[in-house]
Each structure stands twice: as structure tokens, then as C-alpha cells.
Amino acid sequence: EGQLVESGGGLVKPGGSRRLSCAASGFTLSSYSMTWVRQAPGKGLEWVSFISMSSDYIYYADSVKGRFTISRDNAKNSLYLQMNSLRAEDTAVYYCARVLVFYRLDSWGQGTLVTVSS
Amino acid sequence: EIVLTQSPATLSLSPGERATLSCRASQSITKYLAWYQQKPGQAPRLLIYDVSNRATGIPARFSGSGSGTAFTLTISSLQPEDFAVYYCQQRSNWPPLFTFGPGTRVEIK
Numbered sequence: 572e573g574q575l576v577e578s579g580g581g582l583v584k585p586g587g588s589r590r591l592s593c594a595a596s597g598f599t600l601s602s603y604s605m606t607w608v609r610q611a612p613g614k615g616l617e618w619v620s621f622i623s624m625s626s627d628y629i630y631y632a633d634s635v636k637g638r639f640t641i642s643r644d645n646a647k648n649s650l651y652l653q654m655n656s657l658r659a660e661d662t663a664v665y666y667c668a669r670v671l672v673f674y675r676l677d678s679w680g681q682g683t684l685v686t687v688s689s
Numbered sequence: 690e691i692v693l694t695q696s697p698a699t700l701s702l703s704p705g706e707r708a709t710l711s712c713r714a715s716q717s718i719t720k721y722l723a724w725y726q727q728k729p730g731q732a733p734r735l736l737i738y739d740v741s742n743r744a745t746g747i748p749a750r751f752s753g754s755g756s757g758t759a760f761t762l763t764i765s766s767l768q769p770e771d772f773a774v775y776y777c778q779q780r781s782n783w784p785p786l787f788t789f790g791p792g793t794r795v796e797i798k
Binding site: 572606608615616617618621628630632666671672673674675676677679680681682 | 721723725727731732733734735738739744745776778779780784785786787788789790791792
């Protein structure tokens with residue numbers, strides 16, 4: 572079924588940057604599109620970004636467009652999220668998730684917490 | 690942009706009771722409607738996809754139905770492990786956005 576493990580979370584100051592990683596195991600990352608989804612403390616799920624199998628198609632939520640960059644390295648079985656110009660409202664647990672057949676997210680990582688605070 | 694609305698926000702029920710959760714879309718959507726379960730401190734888990742198909746390993750007490758703009762997740766007889774938050778989710782063709790509903794919390798009465 573496969574496993575996803577996020578890393579890179581932590582405390583960052585407003586205006587700062589952070590790079591999240593998602594390591595895939597038990598399946599071939601290059602065969603799947605991937606997404607990042609975040610969840611602010613005590614809040615619901617918010618989709619952040621999508622990347623297709625070969626990085627041909629990349630989409631972002633309006634809330635992060637121009638500040639976040641999604642990328643992948645299929646040779647390393649890894650997904651990334653570069654987050655710049657971070658704001659307090661970006662504080663959340665960030666999950667990577669595998670996309671199956673257009674839209675359903677059938678495998679999720681355990682999440683990594685990013686806290687933006689001075 | 691399609692907006693998903695879920696009701697009720699909270700559902701208070703006893704084990705063994707039937708739970709009916711609603712998800713409404715701001716415009717008609719295709720079959721690409723999924724439901725997820727999330728327990729405290731855990732990642733979401735896919736329950737239902739394509740409106741009514743159970744994901745691998747999901748018990749038969751979970752079922753999905755609906756079409757157009759109105760969708761329902763039904764839990765036929767609540768088990769102690771079913772008390773959690775449930776989210777519906779869809780993806781539109783254009784703009785190519787993923788959307789989640791705000792969630793319904795199913796709590797023990």
C-alpha cells in the first residue's frame with residue numbers, strides 16, 4: 572500500500588522560509604500525482620498544492636500562490652514543498668497525500684507541524 | 690469555484706445508532722466525490738470514493754450516496770471507533786482545485 576513520511580516542520584519567523592519533504596516508500600512515486608494538504612490547529616482540511624506524475628501540471632490554492640512551490644524528485648521517491656514569505660496563517664500541520672484516479676487521496680503521511688511565529 | 694457545505698456541524702449519537710451526514714455542493718459535480726474520516730492526532734483516512742465506493746478495508750456499515758449537488762454518508766450502526774470528524778472532498782475540472790467541506794464531528798451522546 573505504501574507509506575509517506577513528512578519532515579521539515581518547525582518554528583519559523585514571519586517572512587521566513589521552510590522546505591518540507593515527503594519520502595515515499597513501498598510504492599513508486601513516479602506512478603502517482605501528489606498533493607499537499609494542511610490543517611490549521613483545531614480547523615478543517617485545506618488543499619495546498621498538486622503536482623502531476625512528471626511535474627507537467629502544477630496547481631496551487633490561491634492562499635499560497637506565488638509563495639509556495641511544489642516539486643518532486645522521482646529518482647529519490649520524494650516530494651517537496653518550498654514555503655516562502657510565511658505568515659502566521661500558514662501555521663498548520665502539513666500532510667502529503669497520494670492522488671489516485673484524478674482526485675481521491677488514498678494514502679497520507681502523518682503530517683509535519685509548521686508554526687509561524689515571532 | 691465549487692464550495693462544499695456539510696451538515697450538521699456536530700452530530701451527537703449513541704453507539705448502535707444510525708448516522709446520516711450531508712454534503713452539498715454549490716454546483717452540480719461529477720462522480721468525483723469522496724469522504725474521509727479523521728480521528729484526533731491522526732491523518733485523514735479515505736472512506737468512500739466516487740460517491741458510493743468503499744475504499745479498501747472500510748467496513749460495510751459505511752455507505753455513500755447522492756448525485757448532482759447533494760451527497761450523504763451513512764454509518765448504519767455506530768461503533769465506538771467511528772466517533773471522529775468526517776470530511777467530503779471533490780476536485781473540479783476547471784479551475785483544477787481540490788475542495789474539502791468544513792467537516793462534521795460525530796460525537797458520543
